[in-house]
Amino acid sequence: MPKVYYAPASPYSTKVRMAAHYTGFPVEAVQIDTNLEPEELINVNPLGKIPTLILDDESAIFDSRVITQYINRVSGNKLFPRNAQKRLEAEQLESLADGLCDALLAHVYERRFRPEEKVHQPWLDRQWGKALRVLDTLNNAPPRLGKKIHGGHIAIAAALAYADLRFQGKWEKGRSKLKRWQKRFAELHPELAALLPK
Numbered sequence: 001m002p003k004v005y006y007a008p009a010s011p012y013s014t015k016v017r018m019a020a021h022y023t024g025f026p027v028e029a030v031q032i033d034t035n036l037e038p039e040e041l042i043n044v045n046p047l048g049k050i051p052t053l054i055l056d057d058e059s060a061i062f063d064s065r066v067i068t069q070y071i072n073r074v075s076g077n078k079l080f081p082r083n084a085q086k087r088l089e090a091e092q093l094e095s096l097a098d099g100l101c102d103a104l105l106a107h108v109y110e111r112r113f114r115p116e117e118k119v120h121q122p123w124l125d126r127q128w129g130k131a132l133r134v135l136d137t138l139n140n141a142p143p144r145l146g147k148k149i150h151g152g153h154i155a156i157a158a159a160l161a162y163a164d165l166r167f168q169g170k171w172e173k174g175r176s177k178l179k180r181w182q183k184r185f186a187e188l189h190p191e192l193a194a195l196l197p198k
């Protein structure tokens with residue numbers, strides 16, 4: 001069975017695990033600590049990043065958007081719409097959600113990996129500004145939810161759960177539509193919500 005290296009807090013990993021579950025793509029989730037640069041990861045992905053998907057023939061697939069496209073292909077287009085315009089919209093949403101994760105993660109890493117006196121506040125502010133702009137964009141027009149969803153919905157759910165995990169109480173004010181969207185997502189897709197970090 002294919003396996004995916006992941007960490008519970010990693011939003012891109014959560015997205016991929018949810019995408020696999022939603023489409024019925026069988027995958028064994030193997031938890032890994034990227035800080036240790038484990039050999040089994042860096043031997044197959046020189047970037048040492050997760051998620052990394054390992055196929056039965058030992059070939060590795062990364063990053064998360066390459067993985068979601070792969071899952072879409074092998075599942076017979078269960079993850080992205082076939083219609084070109086709708087597919088573009090779904091992919092754009094995935095990109096926006098991943099970009100939100102990039103900004104939040106840059107913020108977290110700046111504080112985690114630099115000595116306190118070297119943390120650069122303008123850099124934190126810049127990343128936070130990006131994150132808030134994405135959150136506002138999503139709050140102004142949250143994508144419609146139903147039983148049938150696509151990779152864009154899944155990516156947003158994963159990114160918002162990461163915002164909750166690391167920035168709870170700091171992003172929700174004035175974004176109640178997005179909070180309701182999150183709740184509705186969990187009501188409609190409890191089996192996917194179960195994969196979100198708590």
Ligand SMILES: N[C@@H](CCC(=O)N[C@@H](CS)C(=O)NCC(=O)O)C(=O)O
Nearest residue numbers: 010011012034049050051063064065
């Ligand atoms: N663009 C990548 C980002 C992956 C990423 O940055 N993952 C983080 C965990 S959330 C990671 O592996 N960090 C360890 C490192 O950068 O060394 C994707 O979409 O998969």
